[in-house]
Amino acid sequence: MAAVNADPEVMRWIRDGSVRDEQQTRDGVRAWESEWESQGFGLFAVEIRSSGELAGFTGLSVPNFLPEVLPAVEVGWRLGRSHWGQGLATEAAAAAVRFGFEERGLERIVSIAQVGNDASERIMTKLGMHPVRETVNPTCGRRVRVFELSSDQYVTTTR
Numbered sequence: 001m002a003a004v005n006a007d008p009e010v011m012r013w014i015r016d017g018s019v020r021d022e023q024q025t026r027d028g029v030r031a032w033e034s035e036w037e038s039q040g041f042g043l044f045a046v047e048i049r050s051s052g053e054l055a056g057f058t059g060l061s062v063p064n065f066l067p068e069v070l071p072a073v074e075v076g077w078r079l080g081r082s083h084w085g086q087g088l089a090t091e092a093a094a095a096a097v098r099f100g101f102e103e104r105g106l107e108r109i110v111s112i113a114q115v116g117n118d119a120s121e122r123i124m125t126k127l128g129m130h131p132v133r134e135t136v137n138p139t140c141g142r143r144v145r146v147f148e149l150s151s152d153q154y155v156t157t158t159r
Helices: 022-039 088-101 117-126 151-158
Strands: 043-048 052-059 076-080 108-114 130-136 143-150
Touching: 022 052, 043 088, 043 108, 043 130, 052 088, 076 088, 088 108, 088 117, 088 151, 117 143, 143 151
Parallel strands: 076 108
Antiparallel strands: 043 052, 052 076, 108 143, 130 143
């Protein structure tokens, strides 16, 4: 995961675009693990079945960085560049959304992308999400779009 977080192209759309070093990555993984304990959901490692290689992560988290959307649970993902364009993020995020609605009984799931991150917005659309607002991420001053999917919409689209 440290190699993924150290790639400037991967991190381009994350907060202020800064890369993360190995210690910052370790700290992040610890925080993700504690969210599983406190919330009953969190981030999943995404591995390539044939090789066991770590591709990145997907999963659910509370988007505390954007208080105006709270209470909310966000689906997110981050994959290493060599795994882009293969449908992995969509497949993994769809599994996380299914987990959130079917296993955790969530009423709504959001996803947040910086304006201009068209690849992430395409994934959100494939998940059945729709844009509900545009605002500014107060942690870095960048414009973001918030997409949303309700449990009712999820049930309708999965039938």
